[in-house]
Amino acid sequence: MIKIQHISKRYRTVDALSDVNLEVPRGTIFGLIGPNGAGKTTLLRILAALITPSSGEVWFEQEEVTQAPSIIQRKVGYMPDFFGVYPDLTAAEYLEFYAGIHGIPRPKRQRIINDLLELVELTGKRDTLVETLSRGMKQRLCLARALVHDPEVLLLDEPASGLDPRARVELRELLRTLQGMGKTVIISSHILLELAEMCTDVAIMQKGHLVLSGDVEKVSHHLGDGRQLEIRILEQERLDDAMHLLKDIAGISNVTHGEGNLIQAEFTGSDQELHTILSRLIAENIPVVSFAPRSGGGRLEEVFMSITEGSSPS
Numbered sequence: 001m002i003k004i005q006h007i008s009k010r011y012r013t014v015d016a017l018s019d020v021n022l023e024v025p026r027g028t029i030f031g032l033i034g035p036n037g038a039g040k041t042t043l044l045r046i047l048a049a050l051i052t053p054s055s056g057e058v059w060f061e062q063e064e065v066t067q068a069p070s071i072i073q074r075k076v077g078y079m080p081d082f083f084g085v086y087p088d089l090t091a092a093e094y095l096e097f098y099a100g101i102h103g104i105p106r107p108k109r110q111r112i113i114n115d116l117l118e119l120v121e122l123t124g125k126r127d128t129l130v131e132t133l134s135r136g137m138k139q140r141l142c143l144a145r146a147l148v149h150d151p152e153v154l155l156l157d158e159p160a161s162g163l164d165p166r167a168r169v170e171l172r173e174l175l176r177t178l179q180g181m182g183k184t185v186i187i188s189s190h191i192l193l194e195l196a197e198m199c200t201d202v203a204i205m206q207k208g209h210l211v212l213s214g215d216v217e218k219v220s221h222h223l224g225d226g227r228q229l230e231i232r233i234l235e236q237e238r239l240d241d242a243m244h245l246l247k248d249i250a251g252i253s254n255v256t257h258g259e260g261n262l263i264q265a266e267f268t269g270s271d272q273e274l275h276t277i278l279s280r281l282i283a284e285n286i287p288v289v290s291f292a293p294r295s296g297g298g299r300l301e302e303v304f305m306s307i308t309e310g311s312s313p314s
């Protein structure tokens, strides 16, 4: 678990972070979302010990680390939001260079490099000049670079920006693999939907403040207390019956007819009550095809827009 307590950072006249408190559970894929200038990069750079906060504490498990950069550097891998300039190095040489920087003994390096190239699916590119790799490949190589010393925590600044949809799917799969390896991953983005599909937890930031954080479901449900319910039924003729029935149930509001035979409604209540609603529909012989609280980015997007009013998410 990483605990960020009362972290503030002031650059001359700019308050980049103001009293940020955040807990990142171990093993999560944690998204930092916020418009440009929200303070995401500043927070990641503090967590990577690249800059020190003006005040506050960062705890990695039982250790306070703001004054102990060597602990952070051992535990954390950081991927910045820019690729930088590559000297004339092949992918393997590039990783070898960073393995050297991390003091990994020479005899161990080749195996680590082979494993990392395999992990990020660049084995076939090991002797290719980095400069000639595609953007997605460079991105994955940078990720491999951040993993060279086998850190517990990975910090990825805007990893999805500029990636095409396929590269984004590959990145998401890679992040899941890393999570499966027990790593905690913190990623930032100013484009909410990029993260909604990748993260288990999110924190929304604006103008140096943390506005809201928690697991994706919890944050998605933040708007009102309710969740959005989507019910699809088989036969158009039963649509009105189903809508009437739903409108009479306590806890259900805003029942509307969506595309095709879809009914959408707001729902406040427990999973037990949700189960009761489904049972009532079935008891009335309404041919339910699917019954689901709406999840994913759409809802999160609404939350984001409502609490970062006036700021565009992209």
Ligand SMILES: Nc1ncnc2c1ncn2[C@@H]1O[C@H](COP(=O)(O)OP(=O)(O)OP(=O)(O)O)[C@@H](O)[C@H]1O
Pocket (backbone or CB within 6 Å): 011, 012, 014, 015, 016, 034, 035, 036, 037, 038, 039, 040, 041, 042, 043, 190
């Ligand atoms: N080195 C610096 N000197 C002065 N001000 C800075 C510096 N770095 C960042 N800032 C300011 O701090 C605030 C937060 O910037 P930061 O880069 O952390 O935000 P961000 O959420 O990562 O934004 P972006 O998505 O644009 O990268 C901004 O107002 C920015 O101009």
